[in-house]
Amino acid sequence: MSKLVILHVDDDANIRALTALAFDLGGDAQVHSASSAAEALRLLADGLQPDLLLLDVMMPDIDGPGLLDRIRTAPAASDAPAVFMTAQTQDHERAALMARGAVGVIIKPFDPMTLGNQVKALLEQTA
Numbered sequence: 001m002s003k004l005v006i007l008h009v010d011d012d013a014n015i016r017a018l019t020a021l022a023f024d025l026g027g028d029a030q031v032h033s034a035s036s037a038a039e040a041l042r043l044l045a046d047g048l049q050p051d052l053l054l055l056d057v058m059m060p061d062i063d064g065p066g067l068l069d070r071i072r073t074a075p076a077a078s079d080a081p082a083v084f085m086t087a088q089t090q091d092h093e094r095a096a097l098m099a100r101g102a103v104g105v106i107i108k109p110f111d112p113m114t115l116g117n118q119v120k121a122l123l124e125q126t127a
Contacts, residue, residue, distance in 0.1 A: 003028055003029055003030045004028060004029040004030070004051050004052060005029075005030050005032070005048075005049065005050045005051045005052070006023065006029050006030065006031045006032065006050060006051065006052045006053075006054055006119075007032050007034065007040060007043065007044070007048060007050035007052070007053050007054065007077065007080075008020070008031050008032065008033050008034070008054040008055075009033075009034045009035075009036070009037065009039075009040045009053075009054070009055050009056060009059070009064070009067060010033075010035070010055075010056035010059070010085065011035055011036060011056060011059045011060060012056070013035070015056070015085075015108070016033040016035065018112050019031060019033070019054065019112070019115065020033060021112060022112035022113070022115040022116055023115070023116055025112075025113070025116070026116035026117075028116070029116065029119075032048055032050065036059065036060070036061060036062075037059060037061060037062035037063075037066070037067040037070070038061065038062070040067060040071070041067075041070060041071075041074070044071065044074045044076050044077055045074075047076065048076060048077075049076045049077065050076075050077055050080050051080060051081075052080060052081055052082075052083065052119065052123065053068065053071060053077060053080050053081070053082040053083070054082075054083050054085060054119070055067055055068060055082060055083070055084050055085065056084075056085050056086070057084050057085065057086035057088060057097065058086065058087075058088075064084055064085075064086075065084075065097065065100045068082050068100060068101060068102070069100075072101070081103040081122075081123060081126055082101060082102045082103065083102060083103060083104045083105070083106060083119060083122055084097045084102050084104075084105045084106070085105075085106045085107075085108055085110070086105060086106075086107065086108060087107070087108045087109075089107055103122050103123070103125070103126045104118075104119075104122035104125075106118055106119075
């Protein structure tokens, strides 16, 4: 079985490292990290074809929902399921993110030991 290819975009280096570590521990995903929307779009333009988009909501320049809008026009990732990661915990905030086309929302801070299973569960719900 091939590894799940994840494009993770977060402007916080610690969150990127923790997320990569969480998926490395499970061994069944390959995480490509980007520190900005611009870097993520470059990775896609260079040929990255992710199976999953893991997007921070609040980032400078282009936020996660704005990035998702742009990614949806990129052939390499137009159909990839998206999961937002955010510290916004109110129901209406999560509902607004889901309405933007996400398959799920993971609340920060997250538990790196369970992150992989959370993501897998969200993907299974959409399959």
